[in-house]
Amino acid sequence: MTAADGGTWSIGELAGRAGVTVKTVRYYSDQGLLPEAGRSGGGHRRYGPGALVRLREIRSLRALGLGVAEVARALEDDGRLAEAVAGELRGVARQRAALAWREASLRLLAECEGTERAELLPLLGAVALPPDMDAVVRFWRRSLPVRLPAPLVARVLDHVVPVPPDDPSPGQVRAFARLGALVSDPRPGRPPGPPLRGERYRPAVLYQGLGEAYDLAGAEVLAGRPPGGRGVLDCFAGAYAVALGERDSPAFRRRLVDVLAREETGVMARYWKLVVPLLPPDRPALGLLHHDLTEALTG
Numbered sequence: 001m002t003a004a005d006g007g008t009w010s011i012g013e014l015a016g017r018a019g020v021t022v023k024t025v026r027y028y029s030d031q032g033l034l035p036e037a038g039r040s041g042g043g044h045r046r047y048g049p050g051a052l053v054r055l056r057e058i059r060s061l062r063a064l065g066l067g068v069a070e071v072a073r074a075l076e077d078d079g080r081l082a083e084a085v086a087g088e089l090r091g092v093a094r095q096r097a098a099l100a101w102r103e104a105s106l107r108l109l110a111e112c113e114g115t116e117r118a119e120l121l122p123l124l125g126a127v128a129l130p131p132d133m134d135a136v137v138r139f140w141r142r143s144l145p146v147r148l149p150a151p152l153v154a155r156v157l158d159h160v161v162p163v164p165p166d167d168p169s170p171g172q173v174r175a176f177a178r179l180g181a182l183v184s185d186p187r188p189g190r191p192p193g194p195p196l197r198g199e200r201y202r203p204a205v206l207y208q209g210l211g212e213a214y215d216l217a218g219a220e221v222l223a224g225r226p227p228g229g230r231g232v233l234d235c236f237a238g239a240y241a242v243a244l245g246e247r248d249s250p251a252f253r254r255r256l257v258d259v260l261a262r263e264e265t266g267v268m269a270r271y272w273k274l275v276v277p278l279l280p281p282d283r284p285a286l287g288l289l290h291h292d293l294t295e296a297l298t299g
Contacts, residue, residue: 008037008046018055025055033058033072064088094130097166101129101173108170123177126184130164131176137161139183145203152207159214159286162278172278179274182267200245209239210290217293218284227289228296236293253297260294 011029015022028034029045034055037048054075061071065088074084105124109117140160144153162179165172213236217227234248240256241248272287279285 008048009051010040011045011047014047014051014055017052018059020055020059028055028058031068031072033068033075065091093166097164098129100167101131101164104168104170104173105129108173111170120174120177123181124173127173127177127180130166130168131180133161133164135180135183145207147203148207149204152204155211156207159211160275162275165278175274175278179271179278182270182274202243202245206239206243209235209242213239213293214286214289217289221284221289222282226296227284227292228299233293233296237297257294257298260297 009017011025012022015025018025025034025047029036034047034051037046037051040046057075058071061074061084062068066074066084070084070087074081105127108120109124112120137157140157141153144156148156162176164176168176213232216232216235220227220229220232237253237256238248240259241252246252268287272285272291276285276288
């Protein structure tokens with residue numbers, strides 16, 4: 001590579017070597033992205049070989065989707081370049097997920113017909129691609145006791161709010177659409193808080209204890225066993241007893257069964273029916289574990 005006029009090029013010569021327009025070179029120069037080797041006697045810009053290398057780097061980054069400001073930061077040092085590339089990769093992943101959700105939504109509409117298509121069409125129109133879980137989170141925050149510590153609330157939400165898959169099936173799109181409609185329905189029928197009362201009732205203790213019981217029950221399910229073993233049931237009933245300041249006993253469990261029967265509302269039953277197919281195989285649904293433990297308690 002050689003350069004005329006003392007080892008430098010004019011703006012037109014640089015543009016020609018890079019395969020871009022003079023306007024493009026001038027723009028990047030004005031943005032401070034291209035190093036100038038000096039000025040000619042007439043005051044015109046001159047560029048050295050380094051400018052050609054830099055111009056090719058700029059074009060590559062721009063072709064990969066980085067904005068001018070991002071390119072400027074990325075060219076400052078390798079650390080900023082790696083950060084910009086990582087950010088762009090996250091953006092590409094979001095775009096791919098949105099495209100996958102769009103394709104699955106279209107496949108769903110192609111597969112269904114008549115009444116179901118008429119039902120799903122407005123529901124799909126209300127779902128972001130990919131869907132966000134903000135409405136589901138609000139649904140649960142309304143359902144949980146107000147006195148729960150924030151870390152415990154976060155743990156509960158991690159277990160009850162499904163994560164949209166990056167590559168959904170049409171059936172999963174259907175479930176998410178109906179789930180969004182369920183949690184956003186303004187009509188009566190919201191899931192009530194636990195029907196537990198009393199001055200000694202400590203909701204944080206209850207939810208911590210239930211978390212332990214669900215962990216034990218989930219391990220049983222993953223091992224291919226029913227979740228209602230004696231140790232699991234003792235943990236489950238004990239969580240309620242300790243939270244209410246009572247002693248776990250056969251009489252307490254009979255009263256507890258009546259309380260839990262009132263907890264299982266139609267809204268929550270529909271919620272878990274929709275959520276089950278959205279969970280990975282190694283993540284048992286807490287709603288089903290709770291139902292199975294309640295059933296086992298009656299025996």
